[in-house]
Amino acid sequence: MMIRRIRNQVFKELQQFQRDRLGVALAFILPVIALLIIGFAIRLEAKNISLVVRDLDRTTLSRSYIERLYATNLFVPAKWQGMHFPDAIDRDTAQVQITIPTGFAADAAAGRTGKVQVIIDGSDTINARVSDLAVKGTTLAVVQEQLGQLSQTLGVVAQVRLWFNPGRQESLFIVPGSYGVILAIFPPLLIAIALVREKEQGTILQLYASSLSAFELLIGKSLAYIAVGLGEAIILFVVGFCLFGVRFIGDPTPLIVGTPVFMLAGVQLGLIIGIFTTTQSAAVQAIGTIKVLTGFLLAGFLFPLNSVPFPFSIASYLVPVRYYIELCRDVFVRGSGWFGTWELILAMLILSMAEFALVWWGMRRMQLSS
Numbered sequence: 316m317m318i319r320r321i322r323n324q325v326f327k328e329l330q331q332f333q334r335d336r337l338g339v340a341l342a343f344i345l346p347v348i349a350l351l352i353i354g355f356a357i358r359l360e361a362k363n364i365s366l367v368v369r370d371l372d373r374t375t376l377s378r379s380y381i382e383r384l385y386a387t388n389l390f391v392p393a394k395w396q397g398m399h400f401p402d403a404i405d406r407d408t409a410q411v412q413i414t415i416p417t418g419f420a421a422d423a424a425a426g427r428t429g430k431v432q433v434i435i436d437g438s439d440t441i442n443a444r445v446s447d448l449a450v451k452g453t454t455l456a457v458v459q460e461q462l463g464q465l466s467q468t469l470g471v472v473a474q475v476r477l478w479f480n481p482g483r484q485e486s487l488f489i490v491p492g493s494y495g496v497i498l499a500i501f502p503p504l505l506i507a508i509a510l511v512r513e514k515e516q517g518t519i520l521q522l523y524a525s526s527l528s529a530f531e532l533l534i535g536k537s538l539a540y541i542a543v544g545l546g547e548a549i550i551l552f553v554v555g556f557c558l559f560g561v562r563f564i565g566d567p568t569p570l571i572v573g574t575p576v577f578m579l580a581g582v583q584l585g586l587i588i589g590i591f592t593t594t595q596s597a598a599v600q601a602i603g604t605i606k607v608l609t610g611f612l613l614a615g616f617l618f619p620l621n622s623v624p625f626p627f628s629i630a631s632y633l634v635p636v637r638y639y640i641e642l643c644r645d646v647f648v649r650g651s652g653w654f655g656t657w658e659l660i661l662a663m664l665i666l667s668m669a670e671f672a673l674v675w676w677g678m679r680r681m682q683l684s685s
Contacts, residue, residue, distance in 0.1 A: 464680065
């Protein structure tokens with residue numbers, strides 16, 4: 316009997332969702348638009364850093380050094396207008412300025428320390444850090460290639476190998492993370508708007524007067540919008556594969572199991588917002604503020620979680636999207652399987668159960684007060 320009532324509630328919710336043609340279009344089009352914007356617009360690697368070089372040595376070594384700097388694909392040449400250094404940085408015509416002094420090649424050939432003046436604009440800390448590392452790495456590479464002196468100056472020479480993403484494709488980092496951020500926003504938003512709309516129209520009173528219990532009502536609504544969220548997830552995965560080449564690595568079953576669990580946690584938050592707000596605009600603002608801020612700042616989407624300061628680092632453990640982003644990056648990039656992901660699914664399940672208990676309490680409170 317209870318299963319039949321829950322099933323009827325699921326069908327009712329899906330039929331109401333289907334009648335809203337604009338809502339259906341936005342529910343499946345907006346996530347794709349968000350994926351395209353995030354996937355193509357966000358770039359974490361610094362590129363096109365303007366560099367100006369003054370070569371006073373004009374030797375084969377100095378020219379090779381300059382060529383290697385631009386071969387890093389980080390720098391683009393800035394126009395040199397004969398200004399005094401560091402006027403180019405002061406006038407914002409370059410972000411990095413390098414002066415190769417006279418006698419640079421002679422000093423290097425004689426085994427003496429060859430000095431190169433490097434001035435970096437530190438107003439952009441990311442570009443400054445990348446520029447500093449690029450110049451140092453290029454300098455060591457030139458010394459090793461031209462003079463073979465690297466092994467003499469360094470006791471240890473590191474040989475670095477990148478695993479899982481050797482080509483350093485940003486899409487393999489950004490796109491799986493964007494799955495979590497997008498799916499954390501839209502299913503909760505849809506169910507919150509649907510619940511608040513029923514409150515505004517007064518139709519929710521009919522549910523209170525029916526034989527449905529709070530548990531059955533919540534399960535029915537949750538299952539309906541979990542199904543909608545799974546449809547959005549499938550579309551996002553297909554678009555990510557077709558446009559960005561993001562595909563499954565290894566066993567996909569952790570994602571297949573973890574996605575509905577993550578949806579359950581998301582729709583419970585949407586129900587919480589729907590219970591405690593009275594207008595659709597308030598629900599949209601609440602979902603947008605909570606999900607966008609936590610998704611971008613407390614979930615490891617763009618910034619590593621170990622850089623989040625206390626006490627927000629503790630609060631990040633209560634954010635389900637944190638675990639789902641890590642799950643997606645494992646399934647689409649690392650491929651460790653259940654061994655490395657079961658804890659993530661368990662954490663999302665615990666959070667979803669806690670949210671469901673809060674929603675059930677809020678729904679019971681609304682039924683008793685109506």
